[in-house]
Amino acid sequence: MFTGIIEDMGVVTNLKKDLNNLHISIKSNITSELKIDQSIAHNGVCLTIVDIEKDVYTVIAIQETLEKSNLGTLKISDKVNLERAMKLGDRLDGHIVQGHVDQTAICTKVEETNGSWLFTFQYDSTLNNITIEKGSVTVNGTSLTVVNSKKDSFSVAIIPYTYNHTNFSTFKEGTIINLEFDVLGKYVAKLIELKK
Known part of the structure; x- marks a missing residue:
């Protein structure tokens, strides 16, 4: 975990x-x-x-x-x-991450926004993974908050600390990244699918 x-x-x-x-x-x-x-x-x-x-x-x-x-x-x-891996009893500063990548995505846009960065990623939506606005997503292992959630894409805003202390500083258009979608969202999606 x-x-x-x-x-x-x-x-x-x-x-x-x-x-x-x-x-x-x-x-x-x-x-x-x-x-x-x-x-x-x-x-x-x-x-x-x-x-x-x-x-x-x-x-x-x-x-x-x-x-x-x-x-x-x-x-x-x-x-x-x-x-x-986290220690039992530590603070959960990000969100629950399993370390099991669901799929990859492609960086489609990097935009500097006056002191921070906005990264946009596109993924294959036929694999039934979803994001929600202000929900959690893991990009290359980094816990982030989703903005601009769409069916097959989303963006994340990156502060200077994260930009300088992760490999986000190496991302450009076309960079392939790892995605782990929120585990709670995956369970909800599966339950809805089973009810159909």
């Missing part, structure tokens, strides 16, 4: 294909505090640490993860949003 509050930005140092899996090595400021078997969200994708060497750790993304997320598009030196 995560909160969508990014702790650090890691940098990809190595990528190694192994059959259908991808071994991803990441250098981060929190590596010294990590341990093997620990779960960490990478751009919102929960992955298990399998190796640690000095300030670099390695995780493995399997085929299903690569198909549903942007991790398969990573390159050496790319920045990755990182969050460790």
